[in-house]
Amino acid sequence: MRPVLSSQFLNPEALQSFYGLAQVTSLPGGSKTHLAFECLSVSLKADPPAPTHFEGQTPYFIFISDEGTIYPPALKVLGIPLSRVLTVKTDSSDQVWKTGLEAIQTGLFSFIFLRPSKTCPTANLRKLQLWAERKKSKVFVLSDHSLPHWTIKKKISASLPPR
Amino acid sequence: MRILFFPNTTPAFTESVLSLTPKVSLIKNTLYLDIEPTLKLFKGEENLFLKAMQLSETFSLNSHFVLTDRPEWAQALNTRPEVFLLPGKSTQPLLNLDISRLEFIGDPQKLEEEKKERTDLIRFMKRVGLKTIADFTRLSATAIGRRFGKMGVILLDWVLGNRELLLPTFVPEGLIHETIDTEELTSLESLLLELPPVLNRIESRLIGRAQMVKSLEIKFHLESKNKLQKQYHLSDPTQKGEILLKLLRELLSDLTWDAPLQSLEITITDTVPYSPGQLSLFETGESLFSDLSQYLTRLRAKFGEAQVGFPLLQESYLPEKSWTPTWPPQEKESSHSTPHRPLFLFNPPKPCHPLSSWTLIPSENLMTEWWNKSGIRKYFIAIPPRGSRLWLYWDLEEKAWYAHGTFD
Numbered sequence: 001m002r003p004v005l006s007s008q009f010l011n012p013e014a015l016q017s018f019y020g021l022a023q024v025t026s027l028p029g030g031s032k033t034h035l036a037f038e039c040l041s042v043s044l045k046a047d048p049p050a051p052t053h054f055e056g057q058t059p060y061f062i063f064i065s066d067e068g069t070i071y072p073p074a075l076k077v078l079g080i081p082l083s084r085v086l087t088v089k090t091d092s093s094d095q096v097w098k099t100g101l102e103a104i105q106t107g108l109f110s111f112i113f114l115r116p117s118k119t120c121p122t123a124n125l126r127k128l129q130l131w132a133e134r135k136k137s138k139v140f141v142l143s144d145h146s147l148p149h150w151t152i153k154k155k156i157s158a159s160l161p162p163r
Numbered sequence: 164m165r166i167l168f169f170p171n172t173t174p175a176f177t178e179s180v181l182s183l184t185p186k187v188s189l190i191k192n193t194l195y196l197d198i199e200p201t202l203k204l205f206k207g208e209e210n211l212f213l214k215a216m217q218l219s220e221t222f223s224l225n226s227h228f229v230l231t232d233r234p235e236w237a238q239a240l241n242t243r244p245e246v247f248l249l250p251g252k253s254t255q256p257l258l259n260l261d262i263s264r265l266e267f268i269g270d271p272q273k274l275e276e277e278k279k280e281r282t283d284l285i286r287f288m289k290r291v292g293l294k295t296i297a298d299f300t301r302l303s304a305t306a307i308g309r310r311f312g313k314m315g316v317i318l319l320d321w322v323l324g325n326r327e328l329l330l331p332t333f334v335p336e337g338l339i340h341e342t343i344d345t346e347e348l349t350s351l352e353s354l355l356l357e358l359p360p361v362l363n364r365i366e367s368r369l370i371g372r373a374q375m376v377k378s379l380e381i382k383f384h385l386e387s388k389n390k391l392q393k394q395y396h397l398s399d400p401t402q403k404g405e406i407l408l409k410l411l412r413e414l415l416s417d418l419t420w421d422a423p424l425q426s427l428e429i430t431i432t433d434t435v436p437y438s439p440g441q442l443s444l445f446e447t448g449e450s451l452f453s454d455l456s457q458y459l460t461r462l463r464a465k466f467g468e469a470q471v472g473f474p475l476l477q478e479s480y481l482p483e484k485s486w487t488p489t490w491p492p493q494e495k496e497s498s499h500s501t502p503h504r505p506l507f508l509f510n511p512p513k514p515c516h517p518l519s520s521w522t523l524i525p526s527e528n529l530m531t532e533w534w535n536k537s538g539i540r541k542y543f544i545a546i547p548p549r550g551s552r553l554w555l556y557w558d559l560e561e562k563a564w565y566a567h568g569t570f571d
Binding site: 030037084 | 451454455458459462466470471472473474475476482485486488492493504505506507508509510549550551568569570571
């Protein structure tokens with residue numbers, strides 16, 4: 001099965017300068033998880049690499065979900081180093097948001113992927129947004145639920161490639 | 164020689180003072196520290212003494228102590244709570260003591276054994292008009308031998324510092340164990356407030372033992388006589404109480420009890436030797452890794468070790484067994500061909516009922532290990548007219564559909 005959206009649709013420069021909350025949704029047939037990691041892959045391959053506070057070393061990334069986990073062999077195909085991706089499976093969707101906020105606050109991760117099964121209260125989302133901007137983290141919320149537009153800096157939809 | 168003597172001690176406090184000097188002796192409930200060898204390390208007697216006092220506060224001991232020149236004099240000089248004698252200035256206060264204090268001069272391991280002989284002798288000394296230890300030392304050794312016998316001569320030798328006292332060195336034994344009585348506590352917040360002093364004690368004991376915690380066990384004793392037991396492994400061994408506090412905070416916030424909590428026991432079940440290392444001031448990589456390790460330890464305490472980690476690929480065609488979460492992260496080269504598998508897997512697989520309108524494209528057949536109940540899975544890529552594509556399988560044993568992953 002081919003990925004539904006390839007990196008040619010992503011603008012690496014825009015991706016490098018972006019920080020804050022981005023919602024990734026799937027249009028019918030699209031893959032938001034694939035698209036989010038495609039963003040990471042593009043960012044890793046960027047030449048010159050994006051400036052980070054990790055001083056020349058590959059930063060760490062975190063994927064948090066309550067429904068399941070990423071399938072690492074498929075992630076490796078995208079060229080993402082598995083030794084840099086921390087996977088966390090939480091007990092509930094609330095814990096996804098809470099752990100996501102903690103992950104941002106630690107400042108240890110440059111890309112944070114949240115895949116909750118349910119949305120979260122707006123106040124918590126606002127907190128997440130403020131911390132993501134303060135820590136200059138790229139936070140990808142992989143959710144098809146509608147989130148308040150003012151919390152989301154970027155909205156990316158994974159769709160089928162145009163014929 | 165400089166001796167810091169504590170008339171009342173506990174084995175836990177004794178362990179902690181090993182961080183001040185290796186020459187520590189525990190005789191019954193009394194503690195003798197020979198601080199001379201480490202005075203330079205601590206930049207003077209004052210600093211070392213203050214550290215010892217801080218430790219005694221950590222273990223809630225009363226601040227009774229004697230700082231003197233010789234271990235055999237320490238018990239005799241223990242006449243008031245705090246006796247601080249400058250180097251070389253212990254002899255005169257010793258000589259000024261009442262003659263009855265002779266009972267406590269000498270080898271502390273033999274005092275109990277010689278008690279009767281000493282008290283009889285002291286009674287006799289008093290009868291012949293000796294009031295202070297100075298009166299006793301004014302007599303010649305020959306006169307003392309003639310009047311008071313062999314014990315009299317031995318006592319004179321101890322008073323004059325003519326004998327060398329060798330005390331056994333203390334070696335910590337057993338596991339580090341602390342108990343908190345929680346009967347009076349009414350909330351989780353109050354329990355969390357009780358934890359820092361306990362963890363400070365654990366930290367001091369670990370420093371004394373030169374060890375770091377690798378795993379710990381927590382036992383919750385409930386009023387219903389039930390015991391709740393949890394074992395935790397630290398991904399990055401530590402001595403620091405504040406790291407353990409963060410870990411316990413995570414753990415306690417997620418736990419519920421079916422009856423009031425009566426007591427909480429913390430036992431350090433496994434340790435590793437302390438490796439002195441300092442994070443470089445200019446090397447962010449080391450400190451980043453250390454911070455990550457601490458964060459991961461907390462996450463693992465909260466969600467379990469199997470749910471948190473860096474993926475390590477394994478040789479297995481079963482999707483759920485083709486990797487395992489690990490710490491520290493390892494990069495293992497492995498060639499997995501996964502053209503038909505999705506990027507996101509449900510864990511556990513969700514029961515599913517495909518509709519007739521869905522298109523099912525066969526992808527692969529997998530056999531689980533023979534010792535597992537369910538045997539053969541037939542995988543399909545399901546394309547519903549609307550919504551996301553799913554990765555389904557038909558379990559031939561259970562005769563049921565499961566969604567194992569999603570391509571969304």
